[in-house]
Amino acid sequence: MSESARSGPAMSNGMKVGNVLLWALQVLLAAFMVYSGWSLFGDQFVGKFDKIGFGQWLRYVTGVLEIAGGLGLLVPRLCGLAALGVVGVMVGAVATEVVILGDPPAAVLPGTVVVLTAVVAWFRRDTVKALLQAFGK
Template sequence: MSDRTAVARVGDVALWVVQAAVAAYFVYSGVMLFGDGLVGKFEEIGFGQWLRYLTGVLEIAGAIGLVIPPLCGLAALGLAGVMVGAVATELFLVENGGPVLPAILLAITLAIAWLRRDTILALLPGRR
């Protein structure tokens, strides 16, 4: 195995470790959205509790997708979209919002999507 191949393999393993950690966080976060702890926050947002459940489903689905090789890039892109909404919500709809964590998760999920862009492109028609 060449040095370049070994470095690429180590980088791939490191990226999978990051993906697994991010997936674990989103499972935790998604499950928390089904509890009563965030009802007040979603009342403050003003769109109704359906948004809380939808966000929980999207986070859990994205977490599952992050650990499925053909879907990991698309899942990261979807989670980035959820985090764009979270950052905007924390900045503009929640009094004393905290946009830092969603912004960090946005950056991480965008990085994963970029680094796994080959899996996204493979899903396009005629790209297999």
């Protein structure tokens, strides 16, 4: 269903409620991602990124990606693509916690974010298709 069909007068009450709930989820995820990304610029994650072994530059890049993904979740045209980006970053976080750091319980939070942002990406897939079509012209 196109974006105009979802926001037009023919939108059913169920679709309206679903859209509101999805936006609420996006706002919560955005707040979390911006907070999480911003916290990576502090000193509390230096030791963790030292253990990862790629250098502190990865901490800064990850922070920027998390903030950008969080802000993108709030932009209607970009929210689907931003959700896909957040999924990618958080899959990396899960893999890092489990494989490199050997701390599976620490992967629960990023794993939860993966699932929630994958839901957003699925329900906002029309926005991704629209962007791809716009760039394909």
